Amino acid sequence: MSLSLKKPNWKAIMSGARYARRRRGDFVLRMIGLSALTVAIGVLVILVASLVQTGHHAFTQSFLTLNVNISEEYVSAEDPFKGRYRNIINEAILEQFPQVTSAAEKRNVYKIPTPSAQYLLRDYIVKNPDDIGKTISFAVPVSDPYDQLAKGLINPDTLEEFRRLKNDQVAWFNSLKADGLISSRFNTGLFTNADSRFPEMAGLAGALTGSFYALLICFVISFPVGIGAAIYLELFAPKNRITDLIEININNLAAVPSVVFGLLALAVFLNWFGMPRSAPVVGGLTLALMTLPTIIIATRSALKAVPPSIYEAALGVGASKQQAVFHHVLPVALPGILTGTIIGLAQALGETAPLLLIGMNAFLTAVPDGPLAASTALPTQIFIWADSPERGFVSRTSAAILVLLGFLITMNAVAVYLRSKFEKNI
Amino acid sequence: MVGNLLLAAIVAAAVGFWLNYRESKRLRAAGNKPLSMDTAYGLYALLMIGLPSILFVILWLLLNGYVTQSIVMASLPATAFTPGDVGSKSLVLSEIISVSRGQIFGTPEPYKLEAAEYLTRLHSSSVILAWVGVGLIAGLMLVYSRSRAKSGFRARSSVESIITSLMIICSLVAIFTTIGIVFSLVFESIRFFTKVPFWEFLLGTNWEPQIALRADQFGGSGSFGWLPVLLGTIVVTFIAAIFAIPIGIATGIYMKEFASRKARMVLKPILEILAGVPTVVYGFFAILTVAPALRSTAAAIGIGAAPNMALAAGGVMGVMLIPFISSFTDDSLNAVPRGLRDGSLALGATQSETVLKVLFPAAIPGIVGGILLAISRAVGETMIVVMAAGLIATMTINPLDSVTTITVQIVTMLIGDTEFDNPKTLSAFALGLMLFIVTLMLNVLALRIVRKYREMYD
Numbered sequence: 001m002s003l004s005l006k007k008p009n010w011k012a013i014m015s016g017a018r019y020a021r022r023r024r025g026d027f028v029l030r031m032i033g034l035s036a037l038t039v040a041i042g043v044l045v046i047l048v049a050s051l052v053q054t055g056h057h058a059f060t061q062s063f064l065t066l067n068v069n070i071s072e073e074y075v076s077a078e079d080p081f082k083g084r085y086r087n088i089i090n091e092a093i094l095e096q097f098p099q100v101t102s103a104a105e106k107r108n109v110y111k112i113p114t115p116s117a118q119y120l121l122r123d124y125i126v127k128n129p130d131d132i133g134k135t136i137s138f139a140v141p142v143s144d145p146y147d148q149l150a151k152g153l154i155n156p157d158t159l160e161e162f163r164r165l166k167n168d169q170v171a172w173f174n175s176l177k178a179d180g181l182i183s184s185r186f187n188t189g190l191f192t193n194a195d196s197r198f199p200e201m202a203g204l205a206g207a208l209t210g211s212f213y214a215l216l217i218c219f220v221i222s223f224p225v226g227i228g229a230a231i232y233l234e235l236f237a238p239k240n241r242i243t244d245l246i247e248i249n250i251n252n253l254a255a256v257p258s259v260v261f262g263l264l265a266l267a268v269f270l271n272w273f274g275m276p277r278s279a280p281v282v283g284g285l286t287l288a289l290m291t292l293p294t295i296i297i298a299t300r301s302a303l304k305a306v307p308p309s310i311y312e313a314a315l316g317v318g319a320s321k322q323q324a325v326f327h328h329v330l331p332v333a334l335p336g337i338l339t340g341t342i343i344g345l346a347q348a349l350g351e352t353a354p355l356l357l358i359g360m361n362a363f364l365t366a367v368p369d370g371p372l373a374a375s376t377a378l379p380t381q382i383f384i385w386a387d388s389p390e391r392g393f394v395s396r397t398s399a400a401i402l403v404l405l406g407f408l409i410t411m412n413a414v415a416v417y418l419r420s421k422f423e424k425n426i
Numbered sequence: 427m428v429g430n431l432l433l434a435a436i437v438a439a440a441v442g443f444w445l446n447y448r449e450s451k452r453l454r455a456a457g458n459k460p461l462s463m464d465t466a467y468g469l470y471a472l473l474m475i476g477l478p479s480i481l482f483v484i485l486w487l488l489l490n491g492y493v494t495q496s497i498v499m500a501s502l503p504a505t506a507f508t509p510g511d512v513g514s515k516s517l518v519l520s521e522i523i524s525v526s527r528g529q530i531f532g533t534p535e536p537y538k539l540e541a542a543e544y545l546t547r548l549h550s551s552s553v554i555l556a557w558v559g560v561g562l563i564a565g566l567m568l569v570y571s572r573s574r575a576k577s578g579f580r581a582r583s584s585v586e587s588i589i590t591s592l593m594i595i596c597s598l599v600a601i602f603t604t605i606g607i608v609f610s611l612v613f614e615s616i617r618f619f620t621k622v623p624f625w626e627f628l629l630g631t632n633w634e635p636q637i638a639l640r641a642d643q644f645g646g647s648g649s650f651g652w653l654p655v656l657l658g659t660i661v662v663t664f665i666a667a668i669f670a671i672p673i674g675i676a677t678g679i680y681m682k683e684f685a686s687r688k689a690r691m692v693l694k695p696i697l698e699i700l701a702g703v704p705t706v707v708y709g710f711f712a713i714l715t716v717a718p719a720l721r722s723t724a725a726a727i728g729i730g731a732a733p734n735m736a737l738a739a740g741g742v743m744g745v746m747l748i749p750f751i752s753s754f755t756d757d758s759l760n761a762v763p764r765g766l767r768d769g770s771l772a773l774g775a776t777q778s779e780t781v782l783k784v785l786f787p788a789a790i791p792g793i794v795g796g797i798l799l800a801i802s803r804a805v806g807e808t809m810i811v812v813m814a815a816g817l818i819a820t821m822t823i824n825p826l827d828s829v830t831t832i833t834v835q836i837v838t839m840l841i842g843d844t845e846f847d848n849p850k851t852l853s854a855f856a857l858g859l860m861l862f863i864v865t866l867m868l869n870v871l872a873l874r875i876v877r878k879y880r881e882m883y884d
Contacts, residue, residue, distance in 0.1 A: 025778040033680025036673040040748045047707075050715045091681045228596030236590065237597070248873075249601045255799065255869040256862065257806025259833050260607060264857040266840065267610035289603050296600070314480045322586045350704025353808035353833070357840050372697065379706045379809075386813060394714070401707050402699050408702060416695075 051405075057399025061187040061200060062150040063139040063177065064113050066092040067113060070132050077132050080125045085118035089140070096179070097172060106160055108169060112176070113140045116201045141189070142182070143201040144392035146173050150182060152389070164391075190399060193351045193383065194367050198390025202385070204400055206367045210280045210360065210375030217284025217371060218291055218348050225288075226295030227330075230337075233296070235311075235325055254293035261290050262357030270358060278359040278374035286358065287348040294347065298340020302333040302422070306411060335422035342415040346408050352379040378404050427485055431560055434609065435479035438564035439616045441778035442571055449575045460582035470581045471571035474586050479564045493746030494548040495519060498541050552591035571723025571799060595785065600715045611862055614855035620651045621849045627856060630763030633830075635839065650832065650853050652860065654819035658736070658829030662811060663827055670747035671797060676792075678755025683781055701749035712742040717814060724826060732816065732828040739814040740825065742809055747800045754796025758789035781878040795876035806861060808833040832857050 013019055068088050075083030090110050095099065100109055118138040119141035124138065125131060141147070145164045147156045154163060156170045165173070176182050193203025229250075234351075237243040265286040269275045275282050306329050314324035355361070361380045376384065382404065385397040447468035450460050458466065499519060519536070524533055526549075575581070619627070629857035630651015674762060677697070717738040724731035727732030730736075762785050770780040817838060839854035 022776050022779065025782075026776050029778040029781065030680070032654075033676045033684055036676035039673055039682055040677055040700060040745070040752075041693075041696055042642050042747045044696065046715065047703070047711050049710065051707075054714065099718055172596045182845065224597045225599050228593040229599065230596050232590075232593035236593065244600060246597055249604050251873060252866060253600055253604060253871055254864065255802060256607065257803075257808065257833070257865055259806065259836055260611070260858055260862050260865075262611050262840075263836070263855060264603070264607045267855070273488050274495070289599075291601060294604070300825065320582065320586060322589060337763050350706070352704065353704040353812075353837065356812075356837055361841065381705055382706050382710065383809070383813070384714065386706075388840055398714075401710060404704065405707070408704070409699075412698075 002373065002424050004106045007417070039179035044262040051398045051401055054395050055402045056395075057151050058190060058392075058395040059187050059398035060151070060184050061189065061358045062094075062142045062147045064142045064184055065137055065139045065183065066113070068092040069135040072133050075125060075132050077129060079238060080129050080132065081122065083122060083125065085121045087339060089113060089117045089121060092138075096181070103380075105168070109172065111143055112146055112172065114143045114198055114200045116196065116198060126261070128279075128286075134147060144390055145169075147200055148391060149173055150177075150184065166381065167327065169345060171334055190396070191198045194365050195363060195376065196365060198332055198386075199390050202396055203395070204378070204381060204403060206364055207376045207378045207400070209367050210295075211379075212341050212372040213280035213368070213375070214283040214287060214355075214377055215345055215349060217281055218287040219341070219345060220293040221285065221288035222275070222344070226292050226341070229292075229335060230296045230299035230303065231325060231330070235301045235329075236321070250293050251297055254297065257353075258351055259284055259353040259357065262354030264289070265354060266357050274308055275292055276372055276374070278362045278376075279372050280360075280370040280375050280377070281370065283360050283377060284360050284371070286354045287351060290351065290354070291344040291348050294344035296339075296343050297334070298344070299337045302336025303329065306332045307423075333422075335418045339415045339419045339422065342411050342418070346411040346415075349407060349411070350404065356383065357382045359413055378407075427597065431483045431486075431556055432480065434557075434560055435476060435483060435564060438568060439472045439476030442475040443468040444582050445568075445572050446575045446581075447469040449545070449572070450581075453577050458577040460577050460581070463647065464583055467575050467579075467580040468586075468863050469585045470574070471568070474571040475567040475583065476565060477592075478586075479560050480558050482563055483556070486552075486559065489555070490549075494552055495523070495543060498522065498545045498550060499546060503537055504542055544844055546783045574883065593848055607862065609760075611859040614771065614852055615859045618849060618852035618856045619851065627629050627652055627853075631821060633835070635853055648721025650849065650856075652832075652857065654821045655830060655832055655857070656822060656860075657823065658815070658819060659805060659831040659833075660723045661736050661823055661825065661829050662740045662815060662831055664742035665737060666747055667797070667801060668859075669741055670751055670800060674748045674751025674800075675755050676795065677701060678752035678759065679681050679781060681752065681785075682756045683757045683777065688704070697749040697752060700745070701753075703746075705746065705807060705809040706813070709810045712810060712814035714736050716742055722827055729826065731826040734814060734816045734828045735826045736815060736829045737825040739811050742814065743804055743810050746807070746810070747804060750792075751796055752881065753780055754799070755789070755793050758792025758796070758879070759785055760766075761792060762788045791875050791879035791882075795872045795879065798872035798875070802865045802872065804832065805868070806865050808837060812837050831863065833862050 011426060058099060066089070069092065070088060074085070074088050093109055093112055094106065095108055099265070100106055120140055132273050141165045142150070145154065149156070149165055149170065150173070153255075154165055156165075160167055173182070189201065189203045191203060191208070193201055194206035196202040233243065233247065237246075265282060269282050269285060270277060311324050311329050314328045319327065329363070355377050360375065360377050361384055362374055362376065364374060364383065366375060380401065382397055385393045385400060447464050450462075450464040452466040453460050454464070499515070502518070521534060522538055522541045522545060524531075526545045627650050630649060630655045632649045633654050681690060681693060681697075693870045707853055713734075717733065717735070719733050720735065720738055720741075721733065727864050759781075766784055766788060767780055770784040771777075775784070811831045811834050815833065815834055816830050818828065819830045819835075820827065822829060836854045836857050839857075851872060
């Protein structure tokens with residue numbers, strides 16, 4: 001019996017219909033993967049695009065330049081703080097419209113500059129009391145509907161009843177514009193003002209300060225505690241059940257929903273310890289507890305990546321275990337640890353839910369003067385503005401998000417840089 | 427004030443360091459060789475003085491307010507509030523506190539003015555107590571640590587044992603956090619279940635927490651059956667999973683199998699950005715862009731959709747989960763031993779056959795673990811649903827209807843409400859307990875699957 005070995009006809013196999021179908025499988029799978037990836041990246045692009053599209057308006061603000069007459073009838077030199085600045089502003093704006101006589105129309109004219117204009121003027125005069133009795137040119141932000149009009153967000157061609165500004169109001173604004181009294185400037189108020197009911201005056205200063213204090217406290221607590229815990233668990237802890245329990249516990253804590261940390265803070269920090277509500281110090285403490293697992297896990301993997309020869313060489317020349325760790329292992333691992341810490345802090349900066357539960361969503365028109373004062377944070381400010389009905393707050397919200405994303409991208413870029421440095425060192 | 431106290435503690439510790447350091451140097455110069463380095467002697471004093479005095483300041487900070495306020499409340503006349511009524515008690519207390527800060531509204535009763543003055547006096551004596559305490563502790567420890575600095579003293583091993591115990595305390599913080607979470611949730615939930623029967627909460631199908639806070643107020647009687655809330659959570663999570671799982675897995679496979687090295691270098695950070703976007707941003711994206719787009723699409727086809735439909739919240743949540751699932755898929759495919767892939771390719775299988783019939787089945791446990799973690803995230807996710815989902819609990823599984831979730835209810839119950847004596851606020855803790863249990867089970871299961879899978883190939 002002889003076994004006949006037939007040479008396979010490769011040519012026929014490689015060009016056959018079955019083989020083509022199998023090869024097509026490759027193509028289909030690749031296309032499915034590519035379209036999934038396109039969907040994911042496409043959503044990101046749409047997200048950023050819609051934020052930029054709505055948010056870029058908030059970075060400029062229309063100003064109205066008025067010739068205000070600081071007459072001594074309204075402001076006394078002894079106590080400029082108590083002047084009747086509203087009358088001064090109203091007179092100055094009315095001067096532009098001699099044709100307006102009826103009381104109802106006058107009231108509408110008064111609404112062209114921001115309602116906070118009187119306080120802006122007051123603050124200016126308190127600082128410059130020499131101007132009392134003079135006529136000065138003073139620029140104030142215009143109120144939100146007119147700002148929208150100036151930015152083209154209100155179309156004057158739509159039917160009057162669907163428009164927030166009626167025909168005469170649009171005409172007033174256009175006449176001011178024709179006189180060169182309207183100017184568009186970079187909106188520094190977005191960064192220097194605290195929150196306000198009026199979109200044209202609302203800014204992020206309070207939220208940025210609050211977030212800064214909260215992150216500072218978060219860092220001061222979670223960084224040393226996280227490193228201490230990681231060093232102990234990685235290098236000193238005996239292998240026993242308690243150590244296992246701590247490790248499992250840390251892994252689970254990393255996956256506990258953030259709102260549960262908010263409940264913890266509310267029940268323990270606010271209710272039992274009686275800490276102040278809405279204070280960045282409580283927010284920072286809560287964020288520290290949330291960031292701790294991230295820092296511990298990152299520190300442990302950075303310590304693992306340090307070659308054991310460094311540790312052993314230190315022990316070999318007579319260092320104690322702690323000297324070997326603190327003088328030799330830790331410095332090598334430090335960039336890796338910092339990378340993990342920055343990523344953890346970036347997460348903490350964007351965290352909203354626990355801060356809502358401890359009341360950091362209060363409406364506050366003053367910048368907090370310390371970590372114990374009531375305050376908002378950047379993400380909770382976004383939440384407040386997203387809830388506000390005024391049109392102007394939509395672009396403010398997008399702008400605030402762009403600011404937040406800017407901070408996050410900067411922090412992550414620093415982390416990536418440190419990581420590349422760390423990998424080079426090892 | 428607290429800053430000054432801490433500063434005093436630090437200065438005292440620094441002085442201790444300096445004294446011991448000099449003493450060690452002096453001993454060395456005098457020829458009786460100390461057993462440790464000079465800095466070890468200094469560090470010993472630094473830790474021995476600094477730690478107890480800083481601990482004292484923190485303890486004082488935690489207890490100060492509580493103790494002074496309870497003394498003042500105990501001193502009030504019996505007529506000030508009805509005993510047992512927690513609400514009126516805390517109202518009186520907060521009025522006294524605001525009076526003592528100088529914020530007087532109207533004309534408070536004379537006993538409140540008196541109590542406010544008493545509170546101010548107590549507070550200032552408590553501050554004096556804090557200074558005396560810090561001074562006493564720092565001084566005593568300064569003398570003690572200085573007296574230990576003799577030539578036969580093993581300063582380094584003392585310092586090292588202090589540092590070891592500090593590190594042990596650091597690693598226990600995580601345990602204490604868990605204990606704190608469990609205790610606060612269980613404690614407040616028990617208070618809730620004394621007002622609302624446990625079975626009514628667990629099996630009730632009606633969630634209407636708006637209750638009358640005062641007798642003369644109009645409001646529902648309040649019913650707390652969590653099933654519609656749970657159903658809403660399941661609906662939103664399900665929608666998110668339907669979006670995220672196929673897209674995430676396909677993305678993961680593409681990244682691992684088809685993307686070139688260069689493409690990976692670009693694509694991976696982009697996916698990481700998607701994962702790093704704060705959820706409040708996704709929430710705003712849902713109400714700004716996604717919900718209006720979906721609603722006009724629905725209107726164009728001619729079906730009605732609620733403005734805050736589950737589909738918008740769930741879909742955006744799905745986007746949030748894509749990078750999570752894709753990186754888990756990527757990692758699990760990476761963990762499959764190379765031999766399996768090489769063997770399959772050597773037998774003549776095409777790349778897609780290798781991926782789908784050999785690698786993917788081998789990686790499934792890891793991917794399933796990742797999906798479970800993603801689902802646990804979706805269940806616990808708060809801001810997207812708070813902003814984009816509804817508030818009213820209805821028993822529906824229609825993705826175009828408005829549904830509410832556990833996390834939405836927790837946040838709405840507790841925003842702006844500080845009284846802890848009515849079932850409305852306490853119900854948030856019962857929901858929180860349920861949320862904690864559900865996510866914990868999912869996490870434990872997921873971590874176990876992932877670990878088992880890793881052991882299989884290691």
